[in-house]
Amino acid sequence: MHIKESTFWFWFLVAGLVIFAFLGIHVVVIHLSAISGGAYTKTLSYGSALQRAKSTFFTVGYIILLAALLYHGLYGLRSLFIELFTSRAAGRAISWSLALLGLATFAYGTYVTIIAARLAS
Amino acid sequence: MGGEPVKTVTFKITRYDPERDRATHAQSYEVPVPKGMTVLDALIWIKNNLDGTLTYRASCRMGICGACGMFINKKPMLACQTQILELGSDVVEVAPLPNYANIKDLVPDLGPMFEKHQAIKPYLIREDKKEQENPIGEYLQSPEELEDYLQLSYCIKCGLCLSACPTAASDPLFLGPQALAQAYRYSADSRDEGFAERLPLIDTEQGCWRCHFAGTCTQVCPKGVDPAMAIQFLKRWAIAYDFGFGRKREGAPPSPLHPRPGIAKPPERTAG
Numbered sequence: 001m002h003i004k005e006s007t008f009w010f011w012f013l014v015a016g017l018v019i020f021a022f023l024g025i026h027v028v029v030i031h032l033s034a035i036s037g038g039a040y041t042k043t044l045s046y047g048s049a050l051q052r053a054k055s056t057f058f059t060v061g062y063i064i065l066l067a068a069l070l071y072h073g074l075y076g077l078r079s080l081f082i083e084l085f086t087s088r089a090a091g092r093a094i095s096w097s098l099a100l101l102g103l104a105t106f107a108y109g110t111y112v113t114i115i116a117a118r119l120a121s
Numbered sequence: 122m123g124g125e126p127v128k129t130v131t132f133k134i135t136r137y138d139p140e141r142d143r144a145t146h147a148q149s150y151e152v153p154v155p156k157g158m159t160v161l162d163a164l165i166w167i168k169n170n171l172d173g174t175l176t177y178r179a180s181c182r183m184g185i186c187g188a189c190g191m192f193i194n195k196k197p198m199l200a201c202q203t204q205i206l207e208l209g210s211d212v213v214e215v216a217p218l219p220n221y222a223n224i225k226d227l228v229p230d231l232g233p234m235f236e237k238h239q240a241i242k243p244y245l246i247r248e249d250k251k252e253q254e255n256p257i258g259e260y261l262q263s264p265e266e267l268e269d270y271l272q273l274s275y276c277i278k279c280g281l282c283l284s285a286c287p288t289a290a291s292d293p294l295f296l297g298p299q300a301l302a303q304a305y306r307y308s309a310d311s312r313d314e315g316f317a318e319r320l321p322l323i324d325t326e327q328g329c330w331r332c333h334f335a336g337t338c339t340q341v342c343p344k345g346v347d348p349a350m351a352i353q354f355l356k357r358w359a360i361a362y363d364f365g366f367g368r369k370r371e372g373a374p375p376s377p378l379h380p381r382p383g384i385a386k387p388p389e390r391t392a393g
Contacts, residue, residue, distance in 0.1 A: 004324050004359075004363060005324055005325055005359075006356070006359040006360045006362075006363045007363055083288065083291055086291065086294060088294075
């Protein structure tokens with residue numbers, strides 16, 4: 001199945017927007033706790049972290065953020081590499097290597113997130 | 122151009138004879154420069170008076186043929202359009218255009234650019250091939266429709282844009298600003314129905330997605346074409362087409378069978 005470059009680019013833009021949104025939530029919840037309604041120390045307390053780990057919202061959010069970060073970052077890295085190594089064979093090798101790295105990292109990250117959620121409950 | 126020389130300018134010109142030289146080298150010439158003298162005038166003067174072996178490519182000497190593109194003081198320019206006194210320097214460096222193989226002295230091999238241009242099908246494409254080969258009337262176009270691509274039609278294929286492009290410098294397979302701008306020029310033409318046919322070449326790693334919007338192509342274009350803008354529009358169209366709401370429009374029908382509102386009726390066909 002051939003995926004067009006425009007499709008990759010479109011999801012690259014979408015991932016960028018997702019990262020912006022989720023990191024925005026992260027900054028507000030964790031670092032701007034005065035705005036989000038908690039003291040700085042309370043947000044970073046063990047209990048508070050445990051609450052977030054248990055929460056379905058945060059668990060799903062972490063997984064989505066992981067996917068977006070991996071896709072956006074690795075696609076950008078691919079763009080850099082395929083311009084340094086310009087042969088078609090090198091391009092294919094770079095694309096597949098980064099895709100496998102991304103999938104493996106996503107699988108492990110999702111596993112860790114779900115395990116953490118289970119342990120926290 | 123004429124009159125007494127205003128000053129003497131040193132021209133440091135890159136020389137290369139493939140039959141004798143292993144690498145390029147610079148050679149200097151002193152040229153008396155009157156007001157109005159262009160770099161091309163100086164090269165012609167050098168060839169006539171100092172060194173008959175100097176080789177360069179030129180034709181119209183008025184900025185319309187695109188033949189005399191050169192690297193002048195480290196910037197791609199047309200030699201016939203570059204006034205020496207406006208460079209503001211007593212030393213003018215003239216080299217062949219970068220990003221192209223060098224044939225001899227100041228003559229670049231523009232073949233790859235023309236191949237890429239040819240590859241994007243730089244002509245009107247109609248879905249009804251029979252009608253296109255046997256036209257029954259003109260394809261009418263309003264002034265507003267002409268404005269959609271007019272700026273890009275000014276391209277004279279001089280190659281300066283590809284020479285300035287940092288991506289073309291690293292990747293010879295990149296289609297380049299000239300070909301991509303012309304792909305947009307024809308796809309944006311209301312008479313054209315060929316965007317889908319060009320898309321397999323545009324929507325690739327070596328197509329519009331390799332452009333990172335440096336903008337140097339637009340900066341150096343001597344005719345005011347904006348290839349950088351055209352490539353960004355191509356990216357937008359490629360994504361829109363992917364999701365089914367792209368350029369699937371009918372081209373302007375041939376007149377006079379289908380007169381279009383707002384466009385004056387064309388004159389009747391004469392006999393013959």
